[in-house]
Amino acid sequence: GDSVTQMEGPVTLSEEAFLTINCTYTATGYPSLFWYVQYPGEGLQLLLKATKADDKGSNKGFEATYRKETTSFHLEKGSVQVSDSAVYFCAFNTGGFKTIFGAGTRLFVKA
């Protein structure tokens, strides 16, 4: 069935470190891919998205590239900040009235 697998957390990094959060998906149909972020005590908000193969989504220094051949959408940031501490969710939508989410990866960034 449709599913998203993302790396388990928590991920703990020092400020200015490089971040990668791996995400792979299994989808029937041609999905659009998303990364959402959830800050403490808040709802999810869209971080970035990509709607077709080889597209790169980017926002706030975060990037992810839609890799159809490996069904992956890994999230990267070159230099994390304390304010990036949050839970990150990889997700996809094939247009079927629902978005499928991964289990979330908690990121802690230490000063």
Place this chain on the structure above:
Amino acid sequence: DTAVSQTPKYLVTQMGNDKSIKCEQNLGHDTMYWYKQDSKKFLKIMFSYNNKELIINETVPNRFSPKSPDKAHLNLHINSLELGDSAVYFCASSPNAGRNTEAFFGQGTRLTVV
């Protein structure tokens, strides 16, 4: 102005009680959702509505009954609450159900059943 608002933010209640969570969106979206987030942060779709009509019911127990009086509102009523219902419930909306469409989430309602 909050785009998707839910009330209450926190709800503590005893087993067996009936409770409701309200959700309103002022974005003019056609599609609304309820998601349940468990203690491990796993997010699972419960219901999807489009123009007030139920589209998806993801094998949620009958004790959960959504109601959409109009396109801007989607409320969730839960009967005979159980300990396992404790979770954070998120309402969300999107302009339509297209594959490119992002979802806009409310702040969540933390339900604790004691």
